[in-house]
Amino acid sequence: MSRYEFKLPDVGEGLEEAEIIDWYVRPGDTVVSDQVVVSVETAKSVVELPIPVGGRIATVCGEAGTVVPVGGVLAAVTTDTESDTESADVLGLTVAEASALGRGEATTLPAQSSAARGPGAVPRPLRIKASPLVRRLAKERGVDLGVITASGPHGRVTRADLERHVAEGSAPAARPPADPAIERQRRTEPDEGTSSSVPFRGVRARIASVLTESIKTVPHIYDWRTTDVSALLDVKRRLAGMQPEGHRLSLVSLLARITLAGLRRHPILNARLDVAAGRIHVDGGVDLGLAIAGPEGLVVPVAKNAHAMTLTDLNDELRRLTDGALDRTLPVSDMGRATFTLNNLGPLGADHGSPLLRVGEAGAVAFGAVRDGVVAREGRAVVVPTMGLTVVGDHRVLDGSDLCAFTNTIVRFIEEPDLLLTEL
Helix, strand or coil: CEEEEEECCECCCCCCEEEEEEECCCCCCEECCCEEEEEEECCCCEEEEEECCCEEEEEECCCCCCEEECCCEEEEEEECCHHHHHHHHHHCCEHHHHHHHHCCCCCCCCECCHHHCCCCCCCECCCCCECHHHHHHHHHCCCCHHHCCCCCHHHCECHHHHHHHHHCCCCCCCCCCCCHHHHHHHHHCCCCCCCCCCCCCHHHHHHHHHHHHHHHHCCEEEEEEEEECHHHHHHHHHHHCCCCCCCCCCHHHHHHHHHHHHHHHCHHHHEEEECCCCEEEECCCCCEEEEEEECCEEECCEECCHHHCCHHHHHHHHHHHHHHHHHCCCCHHHCCCCCEEEEECHHHCCCCCCCCCCCCCCEEEEEEEEEEEEEEECCEEEEEEEEEEEEEEECCCCCHHHHHHHHHHHHHHHHCHHHHHHHC
């Protein structure tokens, strides 16, 4: 018998710690190699960590809410042989690799609980695969995840599986998911006559650090416009009938395609300033950041090489990133550096914004909500669907004329989307 210490793996991306969200095992439970035993939240996402050895859980080091540094001990396991410990030490898992294992992308075996040990005992299966958000929704709705037919990869229960199960009348009626901003307000608002506080760490602390660096470093310039989206909405309706089944076209995907076309004509908005080297690098390709209001705050996953994607591929990728951000299941590999960022303010009900640039990006765009507005046509006031948009730039890299030229192109593509044919 030997003792193995399961430590928090290197999370990369400059992150140094993680907060324990939930344990799936207790002291005394028997586990097998690669079994998911705990979920943790880094400053960027929630990941499920598999333990690289088999044995019996001796201790778990910290309850939910405990912050553990990289290399800190999460649990101690009593193993049967020295070889188990040696093989675990060789693995050297990163969080991205551990997350992949936790999603079932490695072979897993059935595990036994402490109550099931003994001669002739029947092993119980590994815990049901589902994201933290799906688990929370299932708990709120009184649904046993074990009775839901899973359609996700490697038997994972998805949010769509849960909603379908509820819609079929197999569970109590579901209440609609709350807006992320409202959920955060509900968790932080004190009851009348009382005060409260919440931890300043994780995603919130990371957001504060990034935005403080931005406002201290980058001189921002803005261009605010309101544009007629009648023609673009008509194109969306026509294209919707041509999309493959299960690939519902979103308006933000069309706006992303228009943004990419604008960057192709005005690449200075896709530049990167290297102050130390005294150079402005203009990137040939676009790694498009998508700013999303997640359950715990702003998240900006990246659609890599977005410029090379078809509209269908871009639509699927943006949907995947959005779902992952809302479910808090994005792997670290989706959280790299963007060359340009798109903000979708429509779901928040805002018409315009004043987005801050992440240091290293020369530009960003924010699209607002679609609502009826009045425009002039041939000397007459006409009510049409309109949308506000905001473009922001780093004044060290570009001038107001560059910013306005890019915005002019975006507005023209929105109002005359047939012109996008010139970009093919």
